[in-house]
Amino acid sequence: MGMLVNGRWQDSDLETFQRNDKQVRFRNGFHDQVKLNRTTAYLPQADRYLLYVNVTCPWSHRTTLTRKLKGLSNVVEIVYLEPVMGRESWWFGDSKQYRDPALNATHLHELYSATDPNFTGRVSIPVLWDKKTRKIVNNDSAQIARMFNFEFNEIAEYPEIDFYPLENRDEIDHLNNLVAENLNDGVYRCLLARNQQLYEEAYDSIFHTLDYLEERLTSKRYLVGHLPTEPDWRFFSFLIRFDIVYYSLYNCNRKRISDYPSLSSYTKDLYQISGVAETVDLDGIKRGYFLTVNSNGIVPKGPDIDLLSAHLRENI
Numbered sequence: 173m174g175m176l177v178n179g180r181w182q183d184s185d186l187e188t189f190q191r192n193d194k195q196v197r198f199r200n201g202f203h204d205q206v207k208l209n210r211t212t213a214y215l216p217q218a219d220r221y222l223l224y225v226n227v228t229c230p231w232s233h234r235t236t237l238t239r240k241l242k243g244l245s246n247v248v249e250i251v252y253l254e255p256v257m258g259r260e261s262w263w264f265g266d267s268k269q270y271r272d273p274a275l276n277a278t279h280l281h282e283l284y285s286a287t288d289p290n291f292t293g294r295v296s297i298p299v300l301w302d303k304k305t306r307k308i309v310n311n312d313s314a315q316i317a318r319m320f321n322f323e324f325n326e327i328a329e330y331p332e333i334d335f336y337p338l339e340n341r342d343e344i345d346h347l348n349n350l351v352a353e354n355l356n357d358g359v360y361r362c363l364l365a366r367n368q369q370l371y372e373e374a375y376d377s378i379f380h381t382l383d384y385l386e387e388r389l390t391s392k393r394y395l396v397g398h399l400p401t402e403p404d405w406r407f408f409s410f411l412i413r414f415d416i417v418y419y420s421l422y423n424c425n426r427k428r429i430s431d432y433p434s435l436s437s438y439t440k441d442l443y444q445i446s447g448v449a450e451t452v453d454l455d456g457i458k459r460g461y462f463l464t465v466n467s468n469g470i471v472p473k474g475p476d477i478d479l480l481s482a483h484l485r486e487n488i
């Protein structure tokens with residue numbers, strides 16, 4: 173997959189690297205915070221930040237959903253990368269359809285090296301970039317989504333929306349962890365399993381969790397409370413990709429989401445919330461996954477998915 177080592181791209185991965193004759197584990201990214209209370213150098217200001225994302229990536233999708241639903245489209249500019257990963261990880265492609273307004277970079281790793289010339293670690297999206305300091309603020313999707321939820325409320329169009337309400341935080345944390353570990357990460361454990369046993373363990377965990385959430389959503393419209401919260405959007409980014417990518421390409425083929433009555437109607441319910449459909453690019457998602465994983469250049473035509481039919485979940 174490749175990574176940065178001391179600010180320079182290399183095509184192979186390392187678990188550790190040498191510095192001053194000592195083994196040092198590499199960094200996992202940037203974790204500065206935008207704060208409304210002025211306790212950091214990063215203040216919630218309009219037209220100051222760029223959000224680098226990719227339509228393929230479910231972690232990117234969580235941040236674009238929160239940005240859209242909080243009404244931050246005119247506050248935080250979005251920058252799309254090429255859906256298909258290049259030889260040096262995420263990039264802006266050759267077509268000139270995607271471009272970098274910050275550094276005129278060709279690859280995302282250039283923003284990492286510009287922020288920290290000695291950065292050693294993998295390059296991931298999403299990335300929140302500060303135009304004022306010309307540095308990455310944060311590349312953790314959960315932290316970025318939560319900043320959008322809280323720290324921009326003074327300039328958000330919908331400050332009253334709260335995806336992490338105080339009274340439900342224990343339950344939200346539990347479901348966030350369940351979805352992240354068993355589903356978001358679980359499909360990659362299926363794809364990258366080194367042997368049959370590891371594959372089957374990941375596979376069984378995915379469908380055990382889907383069976384549990386199908387049952388939960390039979391009597392609850394959303395995972396927690398009467399409005400969508402963080403785990404709903406974490407789960408949605410998984411569900412919208414499952415039948416078109418994970419079911420076939422990742423060998424997660426026991427059942428499709430369309431075979432689960434509650435999960436399929438729940439996916440439609442979330443998709444039909446105003447603004448959500450604008451964050452979903454089904455063709456781009458398929459192209460990004462299949463052309464990154466497959467070398468034959470073939471993207472499947474199907475399946476046909478109707479996300480706009482009646483879901484009837486308002487009756488729950």
